[in-house]
Amino acid sequence: MDARPGFHQSLSILQKELQDMGESVKDLILKSVDSLAKSDENTARQVIKNDDHIDDYLTKIDELCLRLIALQQPMASDLRIIGTALKIATDLERIADHAVDIAKITIRLAGEELVKPLEVIPEMADIAIEMLHESLVSYTERDVHRAATLAEKDDRVDKLYSSVMHELMGMMGSDFNRNRQLTHLLFVAHFLERVADHTTNIGEGVIYMVTGKRKDLNV
């Protein structure tokens, strides 16, 4: 039996906080992509506002982790769990930052008709959000296999990113406003590609947490 009765309870609280943070971040990235697709400035502003809650989660989780380590003198495997939670929280916060990046672009493009309906970008967004979901489930269930499958999905996102870059650059011309819009869309694709990267970081964290071994999913 563990001699530290409060420790596992605190660890459960930490994991619950991280799951809640993950769900909030998923909601944020979903809303940001949706705001862009629907040119919905209100939702975009909501995303920017709600990012504050994500920062609060990060502060709370950081403090929880550091206190847990300081007070309970965890063993190596527990230390890995806590260290991983710290890392995952940072990745989640970066994903939320990218949701804000996308929401800001929604606001900048508000009122403009899109040069072309979005196709590849929503596909990238769907996969990236699915990856975020998978990475969170892999964390909750400590499912190393599920975490490892993120690498394949990341490849798909990378390929879509290349193709949309190529397409958008080909659509540029002498019209400044058109170039401006296409450039903003290029950045949206870039942010989604980074979101996918962060979910593979989370997957790597899960693999390390469970196995103690480092594996690079993002190659």
Place this chain on the structure above:
Amino acid sequence: MDARPGFHQSLSILQKELQDMGESVKDLILKSVDSLAKSDENTARQVIKNDDHIDDYLTKIDELCLRLIALQQPMASDLRIIGTALKIATDLERIADHAVDIAKITIRLAGEELVKPLEVIPEMADIAIEMLHESLVSYTERDVHRAATLAEKDDRVDKLYSSVMHELMGMMGSDFNRNRQLTHLLFVAHFLERVADHTTNIGEGVIYMVTGKRKDLNV
């Protein structure tokens, strides 16, 4: 007198590691910008290769921090120092990632003549590198005032970023390769703007470490 003789020594080792990491990252971002300006593919490849060392630093610092907390039961102010080191190491690693992003663009553009000599981008790079230097000194010297001055420099970088975005978008036309090059340069400007942001994060970390208060420098 402190009852933990090994603690302050360990803390010094941690701070030395972080300073070394910071110097290595500064070197990386300097080289990446230089490789772009000189279209020097070899230096760019070196940057990409050397990023591995930065990842090693991060792993080492993370483990050092967690072990320090676990074994020594630090007081609140020490816990802040260690928590800040963890954060700063993450920001430094992100800056190194952006050096790699820029180096990759050097490689993609290698052999192409630039549409226009780089002007604003090197200026952005100079300020961003100066900010990195200042943030590292503010950490070493625990200089809150110096950390706070990063906010002004960040404003300058943001303004240069807007102006270069505007300029590059105005230069796009019907030539795909030209658009491709201009788009890559847009991304370089974006990465430099992010580097500057990370240095303000470091500055915020220093302020928190010294005063225990959170201050947003990136507004």
